[in-house]
Amino acid sequence: MGSALYMIATLVVAAVAALATALALRPIRAARRAERLARAQRDFHRQREQLEAKFIERASQSGKPRGLRWTDVDFDDDVVYARDRRSGGLKALVAIEVSFEAVEGGGMEEVEAVANVRAATAEFLYDGARWQTDGRVYFNLAPNATVKYLASDLELVAEEHAARA
Secondary structure: OHHHHHHHHHHHHHHHHHHHHHHHHHHHHHHHHHHHHHHHHHHHHHHHHHHHHHHHHHHHHOOOOOOEEEEEEEEOOOEEEEEEOOOOOEEEEEEEEEEEEEOOOOOOOOOHHHHOOEEEEEEEEEOOOOEEOOOOEEEOOOHHHHHHHOOOOEEEEEEEOOOOO
């Protein structure tokens, strides 16, 4: 009986110590997470011009929308950062306005709406060391709406708003 009681007391003490350690490390983990996010944000701004150019190149080569050629992309200054719930990877989402022209023989030459500027969101991915893009675009969704639309896959991490003049 005494050894069983000793065993239970040891387990309780170990559990309390583990809980106390986990609680004590929580602020440290949060500070590290904030530091990694701040570094990723700085890197995004340093690489942004090249990332935007790579986005335009990749998105225009995607063949989407079918029958249209990308002619111009205007990037907003604001950035929304979201984390992929499954992989933990960070994404930067930026509002864009895209202009198209019909591809000859693509079936869109007679469509008036081709000339309309389209609102969308450009996606950029952070691999832990550098930012990249595969040209993924979410048409008809602002960055915050994209996060809400993909809420089962994404969680909002941070928002950066450019200073307005």
